[in-house]
Amino acid sequence: MSLPFPIPPFALECKLFAKDAFGASFTHPFVLALAEGTLDPKVFRFYQIQDAKYLEAFSDACAILSTKVIDPDDKLWLIDAARMALVVESQLHLGYGKTLGYDASTIAQTEPTPNNLAYQNHMITTAMKGTILEGFCAIAPCPWLYVELGQHLVQKKGTIPKDHPYASWLTMYSDPGFNDYMANLLSRLQKYADLTDLDAKNRAKLTFRQSCDYEWMFWEQAWTSQVWPHR
Template identity: 30%
Template sequence: MTFTEELRKDADPIFEAIFNHPFVQGIAKGYLEKEQLIHYVKQDFEYLNAFMKVYGLAIAKCDTRDDIRLFNNQISFVLNSEIHPHHNFCQVAGVNYDDLQYEPLAPTASHYIKHMLSVAATGSLGEIIAALLPCPWTYWEIGKKFMNELKPDASHPFYDWIAFYGRESEEKSLTEVLCERLDQWAQTASEDEKQKAKNHFTKSCQLEYGFWQMAYTLEKWPVDLVTV
């Protein structure tokens, strides 16, 4: 069993909980409340901004041009391609994407971002990959699961979202590329380093679930300063 196969096996209960989360099931069923879609997009816009910063910090710890190219390409992907799922949610919600940007972070989004930035600032390249990996991995599996089980067409309200993450491609997915790189790193990493990477991976998986919960419940900070 490879290192990433072990990570996935240990995190399977979290993956299953994500698949069955009411927000994720709402995507499958084609219905979510407008406010839930808006809250998700607002928070994910900020999350992806942080994700690009983590990629940048990872570049600073790369020893090869292949690794630099990997993370640099992903910054470009987030900037230019990963806006499409957001546009799908905004279209269904009937709102303008540009109006949902640069919003204050909800507690879970803030926690997740600080977790990743902390690992990026203090951890090794393998630890950074482990902290980043649950985001593309869970979405990749959700997309594939929905494409295979639902076989959606363009009439599905969230077809663009599902197809973006689940459509088959001749090229390796980001998940597969990152898994290969993390497995390569693990071959020479110490047991202590690998345990740290496992901890980061598990925490990010938990926070992926928390992100869906945050969007579904419209999570806010407990005290509204506007009304105090």
């Protein structure tokens, strides 16, 4: 699929390296049911609450990375990304909460699933202990995959019916406004790749692929309503 934002060389390397993991999300039954509008609202509710928990960690990872970069423009972009994860996306979560019966206190009181917590720890630990490039590779698959998924599903379906139960989700992630976000993110991925050697790039690509795997696992934890053992 051609994309309306540039993909620099190292970002393309990452995507090709993780192509099986990246592509697996497009055929996950959760995603297919979401696109068709047949997804059980209870499953979507489970997903939305867990996603809100995840985005808190995504915001933390961006904030941690902002303390490691020196370029003021990069700092500001990461701070804005941390804010966007909490403010902009929360509008979608709480909007659905009005119809699905949850609110901010529900989200705060919900325990992350094992898959969700593992993904959160992967991002935050990488942001804290890894290189700057690894940190960007840990956070990049989430927005990149969602933008591609949103635009792919809308292209596949054509016009989104007004009565589609997940129209807001499809509309949000197919919004052209995300193209600038992705262009900025991937340009920074390239910038820090250019400052590292081959071994560092290879480690970063592993981090990118792991995040792609976690993205698939995130759909799976919602689809199966994953719980902790002995709960």
